[in-house]
Amino acid sequence: MKKVYNIAIIGGGPGGVASAVEAVILGIDDVILLEKGENHSTTIRKFYKDNKRVDKDYKGQRVELNGNIYFVDGTKESTLDLFDEILNLHRIEERFNTEVESVVKxxxxxxxxxxxxxxxxxxxxxxxxxxxxxxxxPSYEIPLALKDRVHFNVSDCKENEKILVVGGGNSAVEYAYFLADLNKVTLNYRKTTFTRVNEPNMALLNEYAQGGKLELRLGVDIVSLEEAEGKPKVNFSDGKSEMYDRVVYAIGGMAPMDFLRKCSLEVDEHGVPLTSETHEGSVSGIYIAGDILFKSGGSIAAALNHGFSIVQEIKKQLV
Structure with missing residues (x-):
């Protein structure tokens, strides 16, 4: 006889962690968490720099927590410690290194x-x-010869390098001033002003730029990238070109469309899954939580609330 779980959760980020923990607190048994990474919160572990500030009210989005997880402002490390603690406390059944291919009703x-x-x-x-x-x-091609010189996070960056960071959001700004302590860094953004950066990051960016620790190249886009002497040569829209040791892109993320299609889930023109007020997708019985529900990214606090409200809805149907 095959085992049938009451709830299978795909993804071990904040929304997945909250869904699992809140389900157990509500008395729902046979809950399993499936995560393709080696541990929970892969995105936080991989893409957040050490000691990165983590705000409950991300980008000023005030979120009142509804569930049982006490999440407050902290750091990358304190956030991971919190999730470690609550997962261990409630003895969630977890399968790491498990990537889901499809979900079929x-x-x-x-x-x-x-x-x-x-x-x-x-x-x-x-x-x-x-x-x-x-x-x-980016829309332009990244030469294969530059695969070890072009990145989408800072984990492979070294010291004493000339680095171009591309983007206009909080991640780009954080990458830039983090790298600027040990490297010569330029932050490139196609617009002339930053409109999506929170106040603490903006203050640090101005401090670094005014102190000469970080160069800003604003209002200029990148036309193309080419390999020259083993390094990236960046061609800008103002006709200028410059060589760098590395280029780091922080220009957002996209919904995993192929996976959503394999689950038969409908999405809007922005790739955001279509859901009801209870976060149920276009396939009855499949619920969606976390920043995949937002065009430009959500927050940890919002994802925690998603998990809480979803398992409450599922609890009603299991009774």
Missing amino acids: KGELFLITTTQGDEVWAKFVIISIGKMGQPNK
Whole structure:
């Protein structure tokens, strides 16, 4: 006899963690968390620099927490510690290094197939996968010869390099001033002003720029990238070109469209899954949580609320 879980959660980020923990607190048994990374919160571990500030009210979005997870302003490390603690406390069944290939409805149940060929059966499915794992890429081609010199996070950057950071959001600004302590950094943004950066990051950016620790190249776009002497040569829209040791793009993330299609979920013109007020997708019994529900990214606090409200809805249907 195959085991049937009440809830299978795909994605171990904040929305997935909240869904699992809140489900157990509500008394729902047979809950499983599936995560393709080696641990929960892969995006935070991989894309957040050490000691990165993590705000509850991300980008000024005031969110009142509704659930049982006490999340407050902190750092990358304190956030990970919180999720470690609550997952261990509630003894969630977890399967890491497990990437889901598809979700197919079979009568009243869902068949979840992994890339390893394993099968998981569940009555309800919660999808809480983020966008950062699939970062947006520029419209122009990135030469294959530059694959070790062009990045979408700062994990491969070294010291004493000339680095171009591209983007106009909080991640781009944070990458820039983080790298500027040990490198010669230029921050390039196609617009003349930053409109999506929070006040603390803006203050630090101005401090670094005015102190000569960071160069700003605003109102100029990149036309193309080419390899020259093993390094990126960046051609700008103002006709100028410049060589760098590395280029780091922080231009947002995109919804994992292929996976959503395999789940038969409908999306809008921005790639955002269509959902009801209860966060149920176009397929009955599949719920969506986390920043995949937002065109330009959500917040950890919002994802925690998604998980809480979703499992409350599922609890009603399990009774």
